[in-house]
Amino acid sequence: MSTPKVVICGDIVWAHDELKEMLGSTTNIVLMDCQTRAQFFENLTGSGKYANVVGFYRHNSSADRIGIFDAELISKLPDSCKAICHNGAGYDQIDVKACKQRGIIVSNTPGAVDEGTATTALYLLLSALRQFSIAERNLRALKWKSGLPPAHDPSAMTLGLLGMGGIGVYFAKMAHALPMKKIYYHNRSPKKDAPEWAEYVPTLDELLEKCDVLSVHCPLNEHTVGLVGEAQIRKLRKGSIIINTARGKVIDEAALIRALEDGHLYAAGLDVYPDEPNVNPRLMEFRNVTLLPHMGTETEESQRAMEVRALQNLVDYFQTGKPRDLLAELRS
Incomplete structure (x- = not known):
């Protein structure tokens, strides 16, 4: 069985060591390096870098390059994609309904913020x-x-x-x-x-x-x-x-x-x-x-905790099929 692919979609600032420790030996970690939405879509197909992705770590900073995870973007994700683990308590930049229709689970990071x-x-x-x-x-x-x-x-x-x-x-x-x-x-x-x-x-x-x-x-x-x-x-x-x-x-x-x-x-x-x-x-x-300019989570401690919690949700998915912070609207 091939190693599942995880795409880091956005920034990891504080939890580089945790990324390696938590996912480095069990997944194929790919850093998103495209600069446009069109490039992102292109890399999701064929032999592209993000083809066959199973899970995403998503940070809002990725929206500056590829936009939000709206219905259009969700529709472009390959059938292999099963989990989007979002860094943030708020998840309004993700079309959860579109994810549910495609059988993709979504988690957030409550508590950390x-x-x-x-x-x-x-x-x-x-x-x-x-x-x-x-x-x-x-x-x-x-x-x-x-x-x-x-x-x-x-x-x-x-x-x-x-x-x-x-x-x-x-x-x-x-x-x-x-x-x-x-x-x-x-x-x-x-x-x-x-x-x-x-x-x-x-x-x-x-x-x-x-x-x-x-x-x-x-x-x-x-x-x-x-x-x-x-x-x-x-x-x-x-x-x-x-x-x-x-x-x-x-x-x-x-x-x-x-x-x-x-x-x-x-x-x-x-x-x-x-x-x-x-x-x-x-x-x-x-x-x-x-x-204030959206300062709610602008502390080192909050941001590290958010990164680690989003990564832990990916680990949970691979280990149990369900992240701890699965959104309420997706729970059966």
Whole structure:
């Protein structure tokens, strides 16, 4: 039996040794070196470098060269391809439906990103509540506290989490330590490992009515695009705050901007945007909006853990036929 071929589609930055140790003796590792989508497709056929591939390690950095793993790309994969092990908690750059139709399993890297993304949300929360990003810009401009009225203590504010996966749980625990006045969350169902002090609410509307700060932690898919729209933002109390470290398209950006313009929202903290790396210049006009360039997983520890976990999913597939982090929508 020939050695199964694995294509490293994107960057391995931290886990070179782990790649060799985990897959070097059992698979034929091929590094993707094409520069265009057309070249990638060509190498999937005949005697091309990626022909007869069984598994992919995929990193979002590959999209700069070959684009996302959309339906077109999935349709070009050879019948030998059985697994795509994605480096990242979010997997909206992969057409999972197309993969399912072709019998290709997909995994992601939950857990590995929890601390990095949750600490980013915590910074955005504190900055929005206390106007810290405005204060820093003031200081650098030698304006001291000019134009800075008193802000808010976390203990006076109720936090609502939209989504309660690993990142949400991690963030809730940190926010509870501040402490927040109360923490609620909405999920598809109650979270078994949610802290006892985090109260589950069954509908999004109920969550919006209860919270002063809405923090978004749900994945991006066909059901969550624009989930937080005009109607949802207006259900928040006047003077509320929105934090987003999930995906930009979960929030209707135009509705968010309108709510900032008319003062319905006190502030916002954003790490993600609908058209990254492009950022709507209107957002930069609001002093009360803290903006970060998708810094959620920009730590050495998070990135190494993500690489290792994606590689481990490949190992799991070859050993058991099922990666540990198989996507929920693909589980039988």
